[in-house]
Amino acid sequence: MKYSLLRGMQDIFSEQIYLWQYIEENARKILENFNFQEIRTPIVENAELFLRSIGEDTDIVEKEMYIFYDKKGRKVALRPEGTASVVRAYIQHNLFNNPAPQKFYYFGPMFRYERPQKGRFRQFHQIGVEAFGVSSPWMDAELIYLLKIFLEKLNINNLIYEINSLGCKNCRPQYRRVLFNFLADKVNQLCNDCQRRFEKNPLRILDCKVPSCKETLKDIPLITDFLCQDCKEHFISLQKELNEMNISYIVNPRIVRGLDYYTRTVFEVTTTMLGAQNAIAAGGRYDDLVESFGGPSTPASGFAIGMERLVELCLNSLSLKPKKPFVYVAYTGSSVEKDARKLVNLLRNINIPTETAYENISLKSQLRKADKAGATIVVIVGEEELKKNVYRWKNMKEHSQGETTLEQLLETIRRRYDSE
RNA sequence: GCGGACGUAGCUCAACGGUUAGAGCACUGGACUGUGGCUCCAGGUGCUGCGGGUUCGAGUCCCGUCGUCCGCCCCA
Numbered sequence: 001m002k003y004s005l006l007r008g009m010q011d012i013f014s015e016q017i018y019l020w021q022y023i024e025e026n027a028r029k030i031l032e033n034f035n036f037q038e039i040r041t042p043i044v045e046n047a048e049l050f051l052r053s054i055g056e057d058t059d060i061v062e063k064e065m066y067i068f069y070d071k072k073g074r075k076v077a078l079r080p081e082g083t084a085s086v087v088r089a090y091i092q093h094n095l096f097n098n099p100a101p102q103k104f105y106y107f108g109p110m111f112r113y114e115r116p117q118k119g120r121f122r123q124f125h126q127i128g129v130e131a132f133g134v135s136s137p138w139m140d141a142e143l144i145y146l147l148k149i150f151l152e153k154l155n156i157n158n159l160i161y162e163i164n165s166l167g168c169k170n171c172r173p174q175y176r177r178v179l180f181n182f183l184a185d186k187v188n189q190l191c192n193d194c195q196r197r198f199e200k201n202p203l204r205i206l207d208c209k210v211p212s213c214k215e216t217l218k219d220i221p222l223i224t225d226f227l228c229q230d231c232k233e234h235f236i237s238l239q240k241e242l243n244e245m246n247i248s249y250i251v252n253p254r255i256v257r258g259l260d261y262y263t264r265t266v267f268e269v270t271t272t273m274l275g276a277q278n279a280i281a282a283g284g285r286y287d288d289l290v291e292s293f294g295g296p297s298t299p300a301s302g303f304a305i306g307m308e309r310l311v312e313l314c315l316n317s318l319s320l321k322p323k324k325p326f327v328y329v330a331y332t333g334s335s336v337e338k339d340a341r342k343l344v345n346l347l348r349n350i351n352i353p354t355e356t357a358y359e360n361i362s363l364k365s366q367l368r369k370a371d372k373a374g375a376t377i378v379v380i381v382g383e384e385e386l387k388k389n390v391y392r393w394k395n396m397k398e399h400s401q402g403e404t405t406l407e408q409l410l411e412t413i414r415r416r417y418d419s420e
Numbered sequence: 421g422c423g424g425a426c427g428u429a430g431c432u433c434a435a436c437g438g439u440u441a442g443a444g445c446a447c448u449g450g451a452c453u454g455u456g457g458c459u460c461c462a463g464g465u466g467c468u469g470c471g472g473g474u475u476c477g478a479g480u481c482c483c484g485u486c487g488u489c490c491g492c493c494c495c496a
Contacts, residue, residue, distance in 0.1 A: 004486075005487075007486080060494085114421095114493095115493090117489075126496060277496080279495065307496085310496090362449095369456085380454080394456090
């Protein structure tokens with residue numbers, strides 16, 4: 001083998017692709033019921049777009065970005081996530097002039113240069129959703145509700161929904177100070193990772209899993225006790241609305257997200273089925289991001305679902321029947337090949353999935369192929385039958401066969417196919 | 421970025437450092453000259469991931485590299 005897949009990349013085909021298509025079709029249907037519109041943004045963008053929105057001190061920016069320079073020396077990047085691009089598009093096309101809310105969804109590949117594991121790839125895919133112009137917690141609740149009915153539609157249960165509020169630019173700085181003071185004299189009792197986090201991103205210390213840190217930090221101040229009045233009310237309303245919608249969730253004040261732009265609501269949907277990569281969807285509110293990119297002050301909220309992880313769960317929760325041809329056209333020799341070709345095209349033109357051998361091989365082989373392909377009806381275009389102006393048909397499931405005229409053949413196939 | 425395991429046929433896996441590397445499933449053809457599945461027969465089933473090294477001799481031992489998996493970091 002001369003060439004093989006780059007590390008962390010994958011080919012998606014055969015059984016898996018049916019799942020991908022099924023998931024995408026269902027996502028589209030549900031998202032459009034909620035009046036989200038699809039948006040397609042480029043995979044390559046100015047690197048600064050991501051560096052500034054995600055945050056310079058985050059892992060994504062520090063070690064995971066695919067950055068390179070194009071022929072004009074522009075610093076560009078493969079997108080590591082979708083929100084920044086949609087925000088860019090929202091501002092660039094003045095979509096804030098349209099009536100709020102403006103709601104978008106996208107499917108597509110994202111790129112992060114990480115060490116691959118199960119459920120973690122360098123090119124991975126997300127279904128993303130972004131809603132602009134609404135600050136009401138109703139929108140946050142709606143996003144979580146949307147996630148829930150989508151995942152239920154895919155028959156995935158046993159998921160854990162966790163929410164938190166990270167406050168806003170008014171209350172978070174105060175919390176940071178409290179946190180800093182609390183941690184200042186404990187730093188050298190913490191694990192190496194936490195000591196590093198203390199310098200760079202103290203919030204991350206909250207979800208450290210090292211037992212000794214957990215012990216040292218059991219009385220750590222929590223953001224939820226320091227929210228300003230508006231943030232507190234926002235968070236309480238969100239919970240009320242989730243209750244109304246019968247969504248069971250956990251308030252986890254230790255959830256912090258890996259991107260810096262979040263404000264107020266953040267949430268995660270996790271599973272215990274995927275090992276270390278347990279997050280299957282996550283998102284939150286980012287009320288300051290549009291303005292920080294030069295747009296008008298615009299509240300916004302969104303989330304992303306990890307396709308590969310979703311597909312992994314669907315392998316257990318769904319069993320899809322593979323796509324098969326309904327009719328297989330076999331023929332008995334080169335003298336009737338042209339007639340077979342005509343029939344194949346005729347069937348396809350009336351939307352009957354049809355397969356054939358394309359080559360002059362024995363009838364036995366053709367029937368074998370028809371069987372392997374899962375065709376229900378085989379039509380045999382035979383020299384003897386053509387002399388009588390009829391086609392031979394064979395029902396592979398009922399083990400019956402007979403001869404019939406072209407019109408009757410098409411009519412019967414049509415009726416049988418439609419009743420499947 | 422750090423630590424560990426693994427890599428043999430399309431797939432699942434065997435082979436004490438010692439002949440020409442095997443089994444099942446799948447695949448192709450035939451028995452059946454114009455009729456699938458079942459059975460039987462015959463067969464590609466292969467640069468043992470790749471490149472070096474040790475050795476009389478390497479699928480096996482060593483080094484490098486590529487890839488997969490697991491844990492950490494982190495994330496979807």
